Amino acid sequence: MSRRRQIYEGKAKILYEGPEPGTLIQYFKDDATAFNAQKKGTISGKGVLNNRISEHIFTLLGGIGVPTHFIRRLNMREQLIRQVEIVPIEVVIRNVAAGSLVKRLGIEAGTQLPRTIIEYYYKDDALGDPLISEEHIACFGWASQEEMHDIADMAIRVNDFMCGLFAAIGIRLVDFKLEFGRIWENDYSRVILADEISPDGCRLWDMVSGEKLDKDRFRLDLGGEVEAYQEIARRLGLMPEGAETTVADLDTHRKNKGK
């Protein structure tokens, strides 16, 4: 059997050629990076958890009419996705002050924001993903006005939905990052949600204890990364009940659940 063709390798995922034109396979690695890849490490089992969590959230979002690149999960670490042309913008949605917002503006971490903020960053590792405004996006043609309208609209819908989803399991959705991609149908293109939604790109705080259940555990050397990701999966109902559950049990659980 010939080895399938690798299309792209990112920090946490690899993209392979898919079985049909217009599809790709997205493979979730255990690699973790922070601070523009200055800090590197491995979180054993993270890829399996992110694959499962992202599948779950993208499926739910599809169910409320948000178009996404997700087609189906293939196995523990891979999912089949639609091939898109990635819009070179990271869309960050904030409900509570944390991270770079705190550093940049001196707002106290944990402050509930009076309104949701959407920020845009230009996806460029060499430049360290700088904060940009819609003026820059329009000026340099990174996305059209119409695309930006659709992106902002989807970002708000995703945020509303995810705030509720996480509140129901005792988690505060502090902030998160989304990426969008263009798909072409005949001569027309539209933007759909792409990449992943997982604790790698979200800040998720326990509502009672304030405990961080996301990549900040890695960024801030708090330890217990995989346990935190597992706790998110467990609360979302993606792990078999029982104290001894491990990442390896996940796939078995899914197969049994279907019976």
Ligand code: UDP
């Ligand atoms: N984020 C991300 N990838 C990035 C930058 C940010 O997934 O390259 C996510 C991050 O996990 C957080 C949110 O976007 O949930 C806001 O991040 P922030 O701007 O505070 O950046 P950071 O703290 O990573 O410097």
